[in-house]
Amino acid sequence: MLGKGLNFAHFINTTDEILEETGASGTGMIWNPLSNGRLASGLADVPKYLEYDIPIGMGIDGQASADDSDPFENMRLGMYAVRMKYRDAKAMMPIDVLRMHTIETAKVFGIEDQMGSLEVGKFGGFIILDPRQMETSPVIHPIEHVVLTQSIANLEAVIVGGEISVQRGDFLHVDYDEVKNQVTERVARVREKLEAVKAEGFRPGGLWSLQDYMFELEEQRHGKERASQ
Numbered sequence: 001m002l003g004k005g006l007n008f009a010h011f012i013n014t015t016d017e018i019l020e021e022t023g024a025s026g027t028g029m030i031w032n033p034l035s036n037g038r039l040a041s042g043l044a045d046v047p048k049y050l051e052y053d054i055p056i057g058m059g060i061d062g063q064a065s066a067d068d069s070d071p072f073e074n075m076r077l078g079m080y081a082v083r084m085k086y087r088d089a090k091a092m093m094p095i096d097v098l099r100m101h102t103i104e105t106a107k108v109f110g111i112e113d114q115m116g117s118l119e120v121g122k123f124g125g126f127i128i129l130d131p132r133q134m135e136t137s138p139v140i141h142p143i144e145h146v147v148l149t150q151s152i153a154n155l156e157a158v159i160v161g162g163e164i165s166v167q168r169g170d171f172l173h174v175d176y177d178e179v180k181n182q183v184t185e186r187v188a189r190v191r192e193k194l195e196a197v198k199a200e201g202f203r204p205g206g207l208w209s210l211q212d213y214m215f216e217l218e219e220q221r222h223g224k225e226r227a228s229q
Helices: 016-025 033-038 046-051 071-086 094-100 103-108 142-149 176-199 206-228
Strands: 007-009 028-031 056-058 126-129 155-160 163-167
Touching: 016 046, 028 103, 033 071, 046 056, 046 071, 056 071, 056 094, 056 103, 071 094, 071 142, 094 103, 094 142
Parallel strands: 007 028, 028 056
Antiparallel strands: 126 155, 155 163
């Protein structure tokens, strides 16, 4: 199955043999630092993977396991984690994660001729940021500033296919309030079903089970601390 038509997600528990075969086959991967940190999955050794010529893009893996759909936070977390691992700022630079979140991801999916960079004939998907904030440093180096200080709160506009879809927080083609209401209602219904299942003595699987388990650990830890006090 290995080859350009296959891409791994996360790709953390690897061996040198796995990395060698992956790189030689042209198989790529999508790195998801926010999800990996949220679920305590581990850290992908991206600098080492690159030595094996493995194509690497970046993603957030959705709110199911990353909580916050913010690619800027995702870039920072990944870069900082790699820097801490290697104790070397040069191990991962802002331009590296910015490329991974744009053109390198397009390459992993084989669509770099359509998107991933601003060029004539491409799809025309990009964002516009207002980088001026009192709580961040002034703009000295644009690329570093985008990666190190920006967030979705800085979005002035989102352009998809050459058309503005979001402008200053307003969704122009989607009833966002209705979407939020539906999400709230659906999550409430799911929680009701989970509580009913638990009442019958069953433990739900998947992410809900993992979250419950993590909350239980927190309660146990804080309970022990309170008892010791």
